[in-house]
Amino acid sequence: MATELFTFLARYMTLTDEEKRVIIDLDIFHSFKKGTILLHEGECSEASYFVMKGCIRCYYMIDGEEKTTAFYTESESHSPQCVITKEPSKYVVSCVEDSILTVTTASMEQESFEKFPRFQTLCRLLSEDLLVKNQATLDDFKISSPEARYLNLLRSRPDLVQRVPQHQLASYLGITPQSLSRIRKRIMDEEKSAVKA
């Protein structure tokens, strides 16, 4: 069951069987139905998530509209802002699909650091990696047009374009659903002309 998690962690360090056992014994694997809200706006939860299977989404409610800013799918993890800052969450986290997630808290982390100091190294490496990825995404956002960002997403996360509603993808790309629809049409038309020529 925990294969996805241990394969992921192996990117950073090889865990002993004992260490794996400690993780499994934490009883952190949980199933959630599509639409389940994991974190409400204003809530100050302690839970962080790792996606074993499924997809979770972060969105802000702005003037009654959902503004989606992040998706996490298989082998991706997310520590909500409020877990780090201890302030009420500005955004909502919900399940886009039926999902199996690991749910961990800061205190569980702390305990595991004391039992196995290497876990802290693991967390540091993971955190540094996520920061670099996030920075690269932000950079890309600044230097690319909406169309370029969509094309880039098609290359880098083709599954996402399939499994997620278009209007959620749109705000994830920083545009309106109508704009995304136009961009898709534009690309299709250009492909058609390209094939002809």
Add this chain to the structure above:
Amino acid sequence: MATELFTFLARYMTLTDEEKRVIIDLDIFHSFKKGTILLHEGECSEASYFVMKGCIRCYYMIDGEEKTTAFYTESESHSPQCVITKEPSKYVVSCVEDSILTVTTASMEQESFEKFPRFQTLCRLLSEDLLVKNQATLDDFKISSPEARYLNLLRSRPDLVQRVPQHQLASYLGITPQSLSRIRKRIMDEEKSAVKA
């Protein structure tokens, strides 16, 4: 001399005099002239930076144009992508002003972790914090218009708008210098009307 650094680190943990001494003995404080390039495109440096005084900038060279994506000023730090990924850097890091920086390498970090395990906790906390800040910046980018982003920057980093060339600020905001110029004019005009009314 190291006051700025220790004030910053105190946000995360109180260091003992001995620990501070270890840091000072690393001899990590260096001065750089305005325009100095700290990291070239394609280079695979090991150095991370903390700004004691001055300002450094990250930019990509795209079609012969500089696309600025980040500024770091007093008490901000930056680990270039290449330090984490060990791959050639896709961007340049240079000094916008004469600057005093701390320059540290992964191996220096490693050594300090061994002498003082608490340093690793410090780095983990710092990294988690940076990730949350970066995520918030990215979210804000997705849900805000260029004008809203500029107004937001005026509030959150008013110094930056003063000390940095407009055309560098523009790409930092994800727009062209001409667009930024128009936005500034628009805001000025609106302020004038507001005062009249």
Add this chain to the structure above:
DNA sequence: TGCATTTCTTAACAAAAGGTAACGTTTTTG
């Protein structure tokens, strides 16, 4: 100081994105 470069602004036009609304389709759900 004076010349060259860089920087900032403005203008005019083209391209793209936002807002509003309508319409057909799909998905939920009672």
Add this chain to the structure above:
DNA sequence: CAAAAACGTTACCTTTTGTTAAGAAATGCA
């Protein structure tokens, strides 16, 4: 199963941004 809600696309018009170009202002350097 049928009504309701949600979703994706298209159209029209407005607003904003990109592009190209030019000129004024500031800056750097010899």
